[in-house]
Amino acid sequence: LSPSLPPFINAPDTDFSIAQKRDRALAAIQTVRQQLGQTYLPLVNGQRVNTLEVIESVNPSNPSEVVGKVGLLSIEQADGAIAAAKAAFPAWKNTPASERAAILRRAADLMEQRRAELCAWMVLETGKVLGQADPEVSEAIDFCRYYADEMERLNAGVNFDVVGETNRYHYQPRGISLIISPWNFPLAIPTGMTVASLVAGNCTLLKPAETSSVIAAKLTEILIEAGIPAGVFQYVPSKGSTVGAHMVKHPDVHMITFTGSQEVGCRIYADAAILQPGQRHLKRVIAEMGGKNAIIVDESADLDQAVQGVVYSAFGYSGQKCSACSRVIVLEPIYDAFVNRLIEATKSLHVGIAESPDTKVGPVIDAQAQNRIKAYIEKGKEEATLALEMPAPDHGYFVGPTIFTNVSPNAKIAQEEIFGPVLAVIKATTFDEAMDIANGTLYALTGGIYSRTPSHLDRAKAEFEVGNLYINRHITGAIVARQPFGGFKLSGVGSKAGGPDYLLQFLEPRHISENIQRQGFAPIEGAEQ
Template sequence: MVVNIPQTQYEPKTLEIARELIAATREKRSLFDQMRDQMRLDDKMLDWTMANPALRYQLFSFIDCLPALKSKAEIARHFQEYMSQEDVELPDMLKKLITFADADSPAAQLAATTVEQTVKTLAYKYIAGETIPKTIKTIEKLRKEKQAFTLDLLGEAVITEIEAESYLNQYLELITELSQAAQKWPTIPQIDEADGEALPKVQVSVKLTAFYSQFDPLDPAGSREKVCDRIRTLLRKAQEVGAAIHFDMEQYRYKDMTLAILKDLLLEEEFRNRTDIGMTIQGYLRDSERDLKGLVEWAKTRGNPITIRLVKGAYWDQETIIAIQNDWPQPVYNQKAETDRNYESLMQILLENHQYLYAAIGSHNVRTQARAMAIAETLEIPRRRIELQVLYGMGDQLAKAMVKRGYRVRVYAPYGDLLPGMSYLIRRLLENTANTSFLRLNAEDYPIDDLIAPPKVEGDRPLIAKSAYPNAPNTDYANAELRTAAQSALAQVREQLGQRIQPYINGAYVQTESHLDSVNPSNPAQLVGKVGQISVKQADEAIAAAKAAFPQWRDTPPKERAAVLRKAGEIMERRRPELSAWICFEVGKILPQADAEVSEAIDFCRYYADEMERLDQGFAYDLAGETNRYHYQPRGIALVISPWNFPMAIATGMAVAALVAGNCTLLKPAAPSSVIAAKITEVLIEAGVPAGVFQYVPGPGSTVGNHMVEHPDIHLIAFTGSQEVGSHIYAEAAKLRPGQKHLKRVIAEMGGKNAIIVDESADLDQAVAGVVSSAFGYTGQKCSACSRAIVLAPVYESFLERLIEATKSLNVGPAEDPSTTVGPVVDAKAQSRILEYIETGKEGATLEFQGPKPEPGYFVPPTIFAGVSPDAVIAQEEIFGPVLAVIPVNNFAEALTVANNTNFALTGGVYSRTPSHIEAARKAFEVGNLYINRNITGAIVARQPFGGFKLSGVGSKAGGPDYLLQFLEPRVVTENIQRQGFAPIEGAE
């Protein structure tokens, strides 16, 4: 329960000023204005969306897509598709617009023109101009109304270093041209002067993350270096031309790093005396009060004030969804009243510390601005130390009323192209049509006493439902404490490298005659561990031990077996930083991806424990005089052959599935990840798995591995790896060996040749970032990785250009380096094989990009081929490395045909904002896991059960509700319960 702010000495004056402002904002409009508003379709659309949530979602989705559409026919077709959804109730005017049958018809052309112009009109309400000259005209109009400005360049995503450089250069150009124009502007004392001081007439607002495409909380030092170089350039130019710079705040994960970078930078001697610089605090964040108080103390040390822009926050939905999807604490308040309460508290702290920090109060809420005025007037705050801010196109009447009261009012005005500005427009539309929007409530003549009452909070309840299954949260490396723990774990594990690792057979670690050296692929001279390799004789001993242990483990109640798995999950959580470090060193996976793998392993332990308890309940199918009980029993001895690319998650998942089902389990890991499998063994031993029930049996696949696959006492083989090895295991397991009284069950996941389709309506910011992440994350060594980008002709060239630049911007280097985004491949053999494929690719396609190759590790730089034929070797065979084939196609039907034209069916993706394309992909894209408008790697247990078909595998989906059935045999027991013609009567007392 959040306690409401008590009435203070500011409250009576707040209410008095608020009533005056409300009266000013509700002044009667002329009859002409009212008639004009009645005629405007853009205003009508907003009214309709406020009354119909389904229409609101579809209309805003269409608006988001609109700038990507290049013809009237495309606009008409998309508008018709979005507005024809079953759950959308359309007003008559919109119904008439979508009645055409042909997108090229005159009726469709009229509809397209009408809709396009309506959306542009909407956009221009909130965007100051598409060019600097047009924007200057808007600014000059604002200044005539005694309103100052701050300009923000539209654009959300900077995914290449060229874009980051361009962002800086555009701002340098902007402040130069604005300052030249400002020389002709007459001085307006209310906004250009304060307390005898001349204020900058020009101000711009910038995003820190846009100065570096790889801005990442995991790499604060590297990000700081890149960003600060560009900020210094901007600040120097701004001082030269007399412009003020304000730094916006963006997503929560960047907040702490943004504040830290700016606080350090502004303590540098060159910038310490500057007072024409600002930062932003977001009122919807739970830790914003701590941050603001920290800035007050920092400002005392600095000795010169900066401006703090206080805003409510623009990413509430996104922050809430991210927290839910990652099972992280929610950083934002759940209710608007909580944000309003917190905002008022922050505002009071800020204004009561006006001698240290200047205040910029950004809000369209009359009560909020009235309270700011009440505090300022009560404390007699000097005019230089407070200004009030609104967004361009919102709160115009409020702005005029505040100007009339003598305050300096600044308008936050975005400018730039409509395409990158669409996400900004959507945010403004969401604000204007929200049920809790002050502007909406005021426009609807909501009771004044309710509008200006103090925020009333009624508990802390979430507004968005959480996932049904509580997944283990990944580490949030924006948290400095967790980041430090990760770095400490790397240092500790580095000290443990090179130790001997022994197999674990029948409850004891055993000596072996031979060992295998596991090395760090980032630095092959560094020995990770010397791993003992079992002999065929030791394999037989392990199988015999499993056979002996099986009866007792089989008869152990499933609830007890499940408890062992849950304890294993707890141990993994406790050892998370250490386990992530081992993954980083042994297989070259960067920390965030290693950490996600530990989360998945924990999820497997917990999810399969739950599933086994569910399955243990069995099923009853009874009728009069007879009972029928359907239940499960374990199969026997399971051989788990795990891959090196997900050495923690997949090895754990297959092993604990076998164990919780009651099978005794032998884990034979892939050679390059044998040390990580030893760590899994340590966890399972500590969790309480009995001797003989689980055994760690590293050894050569060609001898020991084959021997165990063929052994007559093996009942089940769970394998993840290549198609070649999986097919061999499948064939060998099908043979009935002497003494064998069962058919072996094989569960095999055997890779993919995964495609992402990008159509002409795709959001290219998302598509490029998603393809880069899916293709080059973990150096392309995921069975789910994107190795084919199938791109429709209208966007092929623009997509390819941005794809290449985004890939150039990736940092290739040692996995343990926090700045690295692409590490090494796993070993020399993999490196050689991938390089051979690259040479093959050059024979029939254009090598568009191949990055530099670091030394001395097993590096293969990200590689992009363009103009690839769908039948080319690099478009058909699994390469398992950072090689991407970009394939041009003419239409979406052809894209689906090309996507399906391989032997695999594992994962696939579609970037599209065309409803009919998305629906076609749902039905016809032949993959086990289809991802729409997101990257195609990183399936999460229970949420996205993982697995494919065709030659991608045989078996059910890992992390899904039927996965454990593969490790069990079903039985039915039927009993005749009649005795001499009588039987229990159901329901009898």
Template sequence: MVSQTNTNKTDRRYESKTQDIAQELIKSTRQNSNIFNRMREQMRWDDKILDWTMSNPGLRVQMFRFIDTIPALQSKTEIAHHFQQYMSAEAVELPNALKGILNFSDPDSFPAQTAAATITKAVETLAYKYIAGENIAEVIKTIDRLRKQGMTYTIDLLGEAVITENEAQDYLQRYLDLMEQLTQKAQTWKRVEGIDLADGEDLPQVQVSVKLTAFYSQFDPLDPVGSKAQVCDRLRILLRRAAELGAAIHFDMEQYRYKDLTLAILKELLMESEFRSRTDLGMTLQAYLRDSYQDLQDLIAWAKERGHPLTLRLVKGAYWDQETINSEQNHWQQPVYNQKAATDHNYERMTQLLLENHEYLCGAIGSHNVRSQALACAIAETLKIPPRRFEMQVLYGMGDKLAQALVKRGHRVRVYSPYGKLLPGMAYLIRRLLENTANSSFLRQNQENKPIEELIAPPIVESTDTDSVTSSKPSTHPPIPFFNAPDTDYADTKRRTKAEEALSQVKKELGKTYLPLIDGEYQETPNYIDSRNPSRETELVGQVGQISLEQAEQAMNAAKSAFKSWKATSASERAEILRRAADLMEQRRHELNAWICLEVGKIIPQADGEVSEAIDFCRYYASEMERLATGKNYDLAGENNRYFYQPKGIAVVISPWNFPFAIATGMTVAALVAGNCTLLKPAATSSVIAAKLTEILVEAGIPSGVFQYVPGKGSEVGTYLVEHKDTHVIAFTGSREVGCRIYAQAAKLQPGQKHLKRVIAEMGGKNAIIVDESADLDQAVVGVAQSAFGYSGQKCSACSRVIVASSIYNAFLARLIEATKSLNVGAADNPSIQMGPVIDPQARKRILEYIAQGKEANELALEMSIPEGGYYVSPTIFSEVNPDDTIAQEEIFGPVLAVMKADNFAQALSIANGTDYALTGGLYSRTPSHIEQASREFEVGNLYINRTITGAIVARQPFGGFKLSGVGSKAGGPDYLLQFLDPRVVTENIQRQGFAPIEGAE
């Protein structure tokens, strides 16, 4: 937070003048009537929508959701149908006028069609209050009008969601064309003092605003070098052409995760000799970010070194809701201020700092808050800042009267003017509507005639708005609550550096030998296998000892011996070992990420998510066991009934290679914390990672014999342990074939066996995503591509089928193909890569056989070239796939996607449910009835709506399916540990000779 000294300094130097100017400006904005002062019966529908949403929060949410959907709908019938669904939500109190137009039962009827036309027209009218035009011709008309009003402009292209390289190239070309056409038009303008002339100096008559992420579809803070190279290549083209045309370029700021990389790229690019002397360029900072003041200080120092001033646009920020939600979901520190007053206060500090350094950074004050603009005017007039170095900015359609009042005072006003089609502009429109209707919005408060003295008073920041963090650490006081571990934020340079250093260090440790752990001792074995890096097949990750059957028996005997004492160990002591293991995993996070990356070919961010999941399993199951250990009492007069749990005995965990750390950890620690002695037999291709888990459990204090690491051949050692008479629980994750075999083997009663074995088996899926006609295609295309090709399609939750409404099938497929083409395929330890190798040559061979089958029966929509030296398979898309085709029915476990067509939603659900599996599924839709129907009828264990279908989070999304996807309860859920426990009841008759203690009696 800002020191009191700074606050007082601002008040003393500029406050009196700020108050005078603010009084003048605010009175000017209230001179004419506004929508709140019109007679209600004279209001247009677009005005009514704003009026209603301001007075009814429930209606506001549903109305904005509906507006977001409109551009995707294909007919008036669909619009009417969706309008009725959104407005019929329970939380919505409808005004009488809305009830009137919703009074229809058939969306094909004339009243419904009339309602659709009315509301569509209202939304279009609303949109074009904030959008300068659909095309350049309309934009030029808008510019001509602004210039007549004494204002200048900057033009922004709507549709910043660039998800393909074609779109990135198109974005660049559209800006080149835009500058060309605006420059031609500018030749007809007479230069106007204040707009085109300042201090006797010509100002650029053309200015455009651009977003860096739109110049490269794979823009990623994890890959600063690759992102910078791609973006700068295109920015140089833009900057050179702008110089030839005499146009100015301003660089916008976007979401927080892109901020540091955006600033780093611009600082480096604009120091190049070719661009260093340019003064017709600008950057943006957002004052709602807690670190924005420091960023401004850093930019001033950089600008001093550069030696040529740039423009700095100061805004408050447009993604507050998104940033707070994102940080809460990821358990990261909130990057934004929680109070509006804190943002306003920081904005004022930054305004002062910026304008007091106007010789290095020209100030562009972007705000619709009269006080914010008045303070800037007061500082500029007090310091006599030259007009060239100071201007005010407003958004098109948002601060018209304030802009006019500022022009009247003699200030240059620039109007930020987006243009484009309604569909790509919808996200922008919703942001503007949210800003206009928020209770804290200055515009709203001014329109509602809040007392001027309150509106222009200095912002008062409550002391509670500190640098809060959504806690990810458990309380130290019992009972210990569970909090999910946050994934690494690779936008943070320090964390990214740690990741790079860990990867470099682990590479120096490759090739070591790893031995089994039996009865607390690492033992030599008769055989060893090589674990190789699937990204570079010649690179040895490590050699792993394979136990013999004699050693397997030795491990089983050690477990039996340790069970008596481990069973008697309290749940809290067992839980504490898990928590220590979780802490060790957190300490070794970057190292573990590197091992996962190198041994199984998983890119670092996905490896990081896996480590978070492993940490969560430890902490969550620790808390769950402590909860279960309290048992339950069912007492009544004369009788006590105690319900409690005891461990089953010996657990055999057979873990997979595709989540070699998270799943191995989850199954192992669940068995251990429940009091079972546990033998971990990992997949051969991920045995080094399992050895690292072993190191952690030993360091955390697991007793000898309680946990044992027993790598070995599945068909020999695995079968031996599964069939052993002393095995009580088998926890397995892997293929359907092996899982079914284990299930059958475990069902056989062995000589001397006195119990029935419990099998917990997760066996994969043939997962589908449905995309209906109301879906947000930007979101759907990205989500399907990530779900299908993340970790080369080797997640059991991966999307292998996408079922698309026939009306949008071609558009979706074309964009999906281009989005997939834009993925970088290569070695998983290269930060530019989005898709790495498959696990081994056998997997590659099997996947290629499926692709060959697909080529015979289906239409190949995409196959890409791939690098050499590793087990690479192209991301492959087949189109026009029939539901019964092999590639639509059998689990391929690779980057192969079948795209199918559905004529209606019922058919889409039927296709989705038409396999042997029921693991995960997804739906991209903005149709409430489809979402509700899918929730009921989509036969999957985990259904994800309007998001990717991979990446379940412990406790939030317990994971597991049914049908042939597996048997057992959901991992990371409240009943998972019950599978490792036997419940018992002890009943005691406490009557003695007809009397019994009565609770509470004296």
């Protein structure tokens, strides 16, 4: 950190054990419920634009409840948004970094003021329970403040001066930036990707996932109130397969930042690589594409700690996190004892509507996800032993926590990302085998180990192929600046969100070397006017 910046302090989560704070959060849900069903239009060049196509975003706990109606941009309107961004770029590029950072800090303050309301929108639009939604607001606030600090640090540049010569290394923005955000962290992830792009000086278009477009509209309100100029930030909800793909390929777009599935991420990566007619740059792609994350539990592990951590990592937000634990690899001597305790602990989880205070496992996001997860459960019954399939409410998009044992490391349910509350328990006879199984997928995002054996911990630190390794703790819930998040292999490309390298991806480095061994200045007449 530069001397002028104090150490980063994360925003604290709400303590729901305090009755007053709990009551305020529950009251906010009822307040927001009175606002359901409104229409949210795209924001293009500072103006709301009418659209031919409108979709309904519904409450996954109760799909008959329409959270909001969202207008979807056409290709022609998306072209208009890109043109507006292009026109706004010169002024935004030349806006001092301190001013851009100040807007982010104002946005963070507004999020803190609207914390209970933002939580309520997440509960109702994406089925996220309060205990998971509140830390997400903290994460969004942290992204704003951390990237504001980081931009001020980077803006200082680096001087490599020698006698008679100055050498200045500094950064400039890339240009027009497209953000394609997911529904599973509907506030934190679009906030992080968007404000990183903005504070770096890029004109930024946010295309959120359709199922969480209302929350993205609330983020839009906050950024506009914080002072982002017209054309610099635009809210462009649209069909990903058509309009989204068109924007990815547009010759005036300089970079795409994506979080979502491996299939879509790889398509974006390929499309962005093609030089379009009139394009005068190569596009930068940042893509976070999921994982098949494992936790190893060895014979020396504290089983109370391990069971608790695995249950939280596997079934928090119904397993719909790219960081979630979907495989637990257990050493043979403790396998049976661990499995028995795991099943009993999972049975204690209450499955129900997201707004209920006692719910631990809410719905999955939509009917398509529900059907996909159920199909994997049926496949699991063919491949392995069904150890637990908890009942779930019929109304709404619910899937009960499901555990399979005697799972082969190469089974579909042990190799493919399910993105639901389904856990594969795999037996390993040796720690070497456990490590091989853990590394035996296409992904490298998060991983964990529960062990009290130093040599095993050292091996995991050196050889566990993951971007984020967690030791003797759960593997979800990375905290900005403390646990920068991101993976490699087919989990993605790009530097870690919430880390010291992240903003560099949104910037172009430049170097200026000047010979200063001259006898004063002799300007051309009239040139200094």
